[in-house]
Amino acid sequence: MEVSPARYYRVVRSLPSGISNDNSSHYLALRNIFAIGGAFLAPRELIEAADWKTTCERGKASVAASAR
Numbered sequence: 001m002e003v004s005p006a007r008y009y010r011v012v013r014s015l016p017s018g019i020s021n022d023n024s025s026h027y028l029a030l031r032n033i034f035a036i037g038g039a040f041l042a043p044r045e046l047i048e049a050a051d052w053k054t055t056c057e058r059g060k061a062s063v064a065a066s067a068r
Contacts, residue, residue, distance in 0.1 A: 011032075012032060013032050013033070013034050014032055014033055014034070015033070015034060015035045015036065015037060016033065016036055016037070017036070017037035017038065018037070018038060019036040019037060019038035019040070020038060020040050021038070021040040021062075024036055024038065024040075024062065024065065024066075025065055025066075028065075028066045040058070041055065041058050041059055041062060042055045042058070046058075
């Protein structure tokens, strides 16, 4: 008896990466997504400039958006 893998997607939890700020809320709305990863929080330009304040603000905004 062959079982469709789609049957298990409801119970598999995932942490997708490569997410952007534009589509993060879409992923976080899915029940099987428990977190996301993406360079949008700390892009290379902010790291090279050591702009930790903006990086922190982006993180806080992302956490607030995920709570909605």
